[in-house]
Amino acid sequence: MSDGHSTDGMDLNALRDGVRTVLSEQASHEKVAAFTNAEGVRDQPLWSQAAELGWLALFADEAHGGLGLGPSELAVIYEELGRAVAPLPVLGTMLVVEALARGGDADQQAAWIPRLAAGELAGAVSMLAPGAPAPTLTLSTGPGSGVVLDGVVENLLDGAAADVLLLLAREGEGLRWVLVEPAVDGVTVEKAATVDRTRHLGVARFERVVLPAGRVLTGDADEIAQALLHHAALALASDARGGANAIFEITLDYLKTREQFGKPIGSFQALKHRCADHKIALVASGVLVAEAVAKAASGDSAAGRYALAAKALASEVYARVAQDAVQLHGGIGYTWEHPCHLYLKRAKLNEQLFGGPAAYLDGVTDLLLAAA
């Protein structure tokens, strides 16, 4: 998210301020803690508010009730959600919009995008990863013009909160993306609770589930998968950037006020140097994330590599800063009551979502080698 204006002319700073203000009330640490303690799957008031404010419509095109904006604006939303550790399944929903925009036919786009953009439906997609193995879900032709799904899909980010799933299935030798509406299609998505309670994973099981043929996206499945992976990488990198900066600021404030040995603990050089290291890492990963977003927005040919690199670096920095934040807070940072652990858990989950650090580094290396 280059600061200032995106190419479409949206004032990104104003967008950021607006989103931050709303989240500071609707997703305050107290509210997030209450949501996580209640073990919910979706924070409905927060979701409705996001829909009302048009956050979910930013990315969809204008013909389908959206604002037709791009990665720069979305990154602002992702980053602010990360700052607030907000429990909001925006990523899955936007991924479904992206897949439909790229690989859906006109009917599919008209049927689904407006409802996703309006927040009527939340989405979840198969967990992709750089170089991930092929799915076990299979798609075959069924009775009449329908199709049949068989198999188990694990690791659906926020899957139990979703009204529509977009799943990668194997069809003969090839791959297909399929839309499933759990409530309508009689599929239950079980929640697999993660230690990070602001999100969860879902498991969907299919035993000869029959769907209309119109649920299969016509576009090239690999191309869609790659676009979704890059989108997810940028989203998680932005989430990491926001979260890392937020927990770092909280920690700095604490170091300035907590006193031991008769002075603020932030006056101890051993701690100062760690903070300086974190700051430099935040600046370095921050400019990389911003550039990755800018390259995605401009359709640069290196955008994919930058997205993977941004996820690798930003999630690593987030984990490092969040881990040290607990140590720098001492006992209070180790309590359930303090927000430190919310950030720490989100950071550790971010590191693994849509592929772990090694997969991202290897993905970057492969692209570098291909170009070398």
Place this chain on the structure above:
Amino acid sequence: MSVQTATNPSTATRRFDPLARKDDLDAFRAEVRAWLEAVVPADWRARMTGASEADYVAFQRWWFAEMGKVGLATPHWPRDWGGADIGIRHQVIIFEEIARAQAPNPDMFVISLYHLPATLFGNGSKTQRDRYLTGVKERGEVWCQGFSEPGSGSDLASLRTRAERKGDVYVVNGQKVWSSYGAFADYCLLLARTDPTAPKKQAGISYFILNMKAPGVTVRPIRQATGQAEFCEIFLDNVEIPVSDLIGEENAGWAIAQSTLSAERGLIIFELSERMARTLDADLADAKRTDAAWLKDDEARRAFTRAYNDMVALRLMIRALMQEIETDPHMGSTTMPTYIKVHFSELLRRYTEFRLKLGGLSGQLRQPIILGGGHQTGNAMHDFLLSYAWTISGGANEILKTMIAERALGLPR
């Protein structure tokens, strides 16, 4: 050694003028590239490998003069002071092309090109700027920096070299140390104490131009861990400096010294980061071509890619800084250059160590050094040793981290 005849005779006759094409970036780049192809001797690295000091100095002077002929020695200076007043996009092109051509580093002129103008632009008198900037541009005068002393490194403000006003001159006594290129320097940017009774140690320091040929100046090279003697001790024994060579006001030297130090963290690293980018790309291409074993070693391969990502981030930080400077020539940020210096130097240390590990036992064999070859010559143990230069000098990283914590993050002293 006959460096003067080193250029390719078939193209040496053509006159190159990149600055005349500066309105068209592509044409500008093409001209810089054509000039470099014509002028950089293909075998300069071989000739500078294990070269004598005299040959090194002659080659440095020759290269600086060649750069000067096409206006590319001092293009970053403002036009009024003999530069070309070019913008960041031109600077990027110059550094990219220099890195691409693997042209020599004009090491010996680093203080002349960066520290001297950064000091004189804001604080020098017109006479000083005319005399000394012209001297660099037209006569290739070499400068060194006389800040550090045996008892005053990180705590620079405690320096003890004394300057006493006697009529039209200051009489200077004391000792400086670690002065890079001191043995070849014509002049020195000198800090000395003019008021030992000032209540704050920073308040009693003045900033001088020292003529290294003046009576009473003795220079003694110090051999470094690399085996080279790039820096020197400077002994000052009743050296007379004319009052006209005081920079700024008496006792105002400390603040001026900050502008000198800021130079160290800007454009210099810009050039080095372009060279680093080039090296990492070349190392990877090389590994691909030779199907190097480390590509199949997960730990090594990922260490490389981590370094690569950090290098990309470094270049982006530098571009952000350059943009800031372009919108506010009076240096918007003082924090970004510090982040850049620490990030760059730690990355250089890490990457040169990575290369050294790949070298295994054979990487430990003594190899001749390419003088003026920069920080990533491929001589792994030498590059590794040289990388300390950037974590220690220009403000040791520990000092800079304390500075970041206190000034940028607001942590209490």
